Structure formats: structure tokens, C-alpha cells
Amino acid sequence: MRALMVVFALAVASSATAVSQGQSLTGKQAVLKDSKGKGQDAAHCAKRFAKHADKDMKKCPADPLPPPPPQLPPPTSSGGCVSSGPGTGSGTIGGQVFKDQDPWPFLGGWCVQLLDASGAVVAMAVTSDTSLDSDNDNFTFKGVAAGTYTVCEIVANTWSLDYPSASYACGSGGYSVPVTDGSGAGFIWFGNLP
Numbered sequence: 001m002r003a004l005m006v007v008f009a010l011a012v013a014s015s016a017t018a019v020s021q022g023q024s025l026t027g028k029q030a031v032l033k034d035s036k037g038k039g040q041d042a043a044h045c046a047k048r049f050a051k052h053a054d055k056d057m058k059k060c061p062a063d064p065l066p067p068p069p070p071q072l073p074p075p076t077s078s079g080g081c082v083s084s085g086p087g088t089g090s091g092t093i094g095g096q097v098f099k100d101q102d103p104w105p106f107l108g109g110w111c112v113q114l115l116d117a118s119g120a121v122v123a124m125a126v127t128s129d130t131s132l133d134s135d136n137d138n139f140t141f142k143g144v145a146a147g148t149y150t151v152c153e154i155v156a157n158t159w160s161l162d163y164p165s166a167s168y169a170c171g172s173g174g175y176s177v178p179v180t181d182g183s184g185a186g187f188i189w190f191g192n193l194p
Helices: 002-020 042-051
Strands: 091-099 111-115 121-126 139-144 147-154 160-163 175-179 184-193
Touching: 091 111, 091 147, 091 175, 111 139, 121 139, 139 147, 147 184, 175 184
Parallel strands: 091 184
Antiparallel strands: 091 139, 111 121, 111 147, 147 175, 160 184
């Protein structure tokens, strides 16, 4: 009999804890109601108002909370950027544009520029949100002729270039990359923070 009383006391205590934390005994979020029967959760009320805007919602407040805004994709810097390659040589340049925060995801849709020794843009690459090759690059320039180039990133609005530093953004500088015929240059990394 004593064991049965202990089991009953434990069941009552866990039920009281669940209710005090706003959960019903079924695990769903409990909705407390006032003396007028109002108290539907905001999501339910918004759904009802959207379906029946012309009706009186007895259990919902007169001015329901608006639904949360839709999730927007991260901004990109590729406005007007079109992937193009110099195409006259046999060298390659590759690298990554990523969010400089664990788990360091690729940022797709960003623009990386390849400038020749005079500072003229000779190619552009739009980054991918997935790896493009076995080197785990999300942008590449192929057909690069022998010479020394600058590789820079156009930083998206509301973001900042964190790695290696802001001075590697287009207009401020970039990586100086020597290329010889048939060679590949890699580890051109741009880490960004919102």
C-alpha cells in the first residue's frame, strides 16, 4: 500500500510541475483562459483571423499578434556579378567564401573578382553554397594565364569581411596570387560575419 501511495504522489508531483510550466498532461502547450473564455494561443488566433476575418473570434483577443515574418535567405553580394573566366591560360585559382562562425557554412551567391596586375577585372565568380571540387572550393577561376593577380571579395550589405581582414575586400586590396602555366593556386579564403 505504501508503494502505491509513493507512485501516486510522484504522478501528482510531475503533473503539477508540467502544468506550472505551461504544459498540459498530454505534452501540448497549455493555454490559460480568462473568465470570458479568451486565451487561444497567438498562432491559432492568427490562423482563425486569416480564414474568417469578417467573424467575431470569441476566444481570441480583438487584435491578434501578427504572424512572424518569413525567414529570408542571407544577403548576397552578386548583384550584377556573372561568373566569367579569363579562359586564355592553363592555371586555376580556387577558394572559399563562408560564414566565419561554427559550423562555417559556404555562402552562395557572393561575388569574387580576379584582377590583373593593372587592377582591371579580368574574371568574376559567383560562389556556390556547396563544394565545387575535391579541394572543397566554392568558387574557382579556370583558364588563368601566367601572371600575378589579385583576388578580392565584394562584401554583401550588412556583412563584414572578418577573415583574413577587411583589407581583402574589393576596393581595399585582396590576395596577391602568382600563377604559372598549368599551376593551381588555392586556399583563397574569405570569412564573413553578419
